[in-house]
Amino acid sequence: MHLSSVKLSLAKGCSLSEKPYALVVLVSGSGSNLQAIMDAIAGGTLDAQIACVVSNKRKAYALERAENASIPTHVAPLKPYLREGHTREQYDVDLAQVINGYAPDLIVLAGWMHIVSAAFLDVIQAPVINLHPALPGTFPGTHAIERAYEAFQRGEISQSGCMVHHVIPEIDAGEVITQAIVPFTAGESLDDYETRIHAAEHRIIVEAVRQIQLAKA
Numbered sequence: 001m002h003l004s005s006v007k008l009s010l011a012k013g014c015s016l017s018e019k020p021y022a023l024v025v026l027v028s029g030s031g032s033n034l035q036a037i038m039d040a041i042a043g044g045t046l047d048a049q050i051a052c053v054v055s056n057k058r059k060a061y062a063l064e065r066a067e068n069a070s071i072p073t074h075v076a077p078l079k080p081y082l083r084e085g086h087t088r089e090q091y092d093v094d095l096a097q098v099i100n101g102y103a104p105d106l107i108v109l110a111g112w113m114h115i116v117s118a119a120f121l122d123v124i125q126a127p128v129i130n131l132h133p134a135l136p137g138t139f140p141g142t143h144a145i146e147r148a149y150e151a152f153q154r155g156e157i158s159q160s161g162c163m164v165h166h167v168i169p170e171i172d173a174g175e176v177i178t179q180a181i182v183p184f185t186a187g188e189s190l191d192d193y194e195t196r197i198h199a200a201e202h203r204i205i206v207e208a209v210r211q212i213q214l215a216k217a
């Protein structure tokens with residue numbers, strides 16, 4: 001950039017070192033939603049940077065995805081921590097402090113299979129959002145896709161879906177950022193329905209990050 005342009009930029013109050021919109025992504029499993037975020041960033045449709053991928057499972061394939069992309073990782077298995085005599089709350093607080101160290105603008109729970117405590121939410125210094133494979137107010141917790149599918153089989157519902165919401169102490173009850181409805185198809189297997197849910201998740205998780213980023217701009 002030519003010197004006069006530099007001066008002009010500085011005069012306009014532009015920072016020459018705009019800090020990228022930093023994400024810390026928490027995972028426990030395969031990481032297909034992490035991959036969706038990585039692909040959106042690589043493809044230029046999401047203007048962000050993943051500062052760190054955190055997992056509570058040492059063998060989570062999501063960690064391999066991050067390492068293959070030279071994204072920093074942090075592994076925080078709970079059981080050894082508890083065996084050392086620490087409490088679950090201390091685990092949460094210590095983890096929140098590690099995450100804060102990456103100065104994230106947003107924390108994304110993308111298949112993070114731990115309930116985070118109020119202590120975690122008190123210490124963390126950025127908004128926390130969660131991807132849940134069910135619609136607002138339905139099937140909170142784990143195994144939501146299976147539970148929705150079984151409800152459809154019992155004739156109780158005709159559709160389910162997925163959502164991204166802000167994280168509060170109550171499980172899957174935070175303000176909804178975005179959601180996708182995925183109607184059931186009669187005769188469809190659970191695996192086929194789950195595949196359609198995951199495809200919808202891969203869209204809305206990127207959409208949710210973009211929405212929050214733009215709201216902050």
Ligand SMILES: Nc1nc2c(c(=O)[nH]1)N[C@@H](CN(C=O)c1ccc(C(=O)N[C@@H](CCC(=O)O)C(=O)O)cc1)CN2
Nearest residue numbers: 112113114115116130132141142168169170171172173
């Ligand atoms: N305080 C909150 N924590 C979390 C939320 C939330 O909305 N508020 N969302 C969840 C994600 N999630 C469902 O979307 C979820 C994940 C895990 C559990 C759960 O019961 N975990 C057990 C352990 C399960 C296991 O290790 O297999 C636990 O934490 O004891 C419930 C909901 C993320 N956290």
Ligand SMILES: NCC(=O)N[C@@H]1O[C@H](COP(=O)([O-])[O-])[C@@H](O)[C@H]1O
Nearest residue numbers: 029030031032033111131132133141
């Ligand atoms: N209650 C939380 C929960 O069930 N989260 C679910 O874990 C999966 C993670 O997949 P991934 O590891 O391939 O991204 C996703 O389906 C996500 O909705």
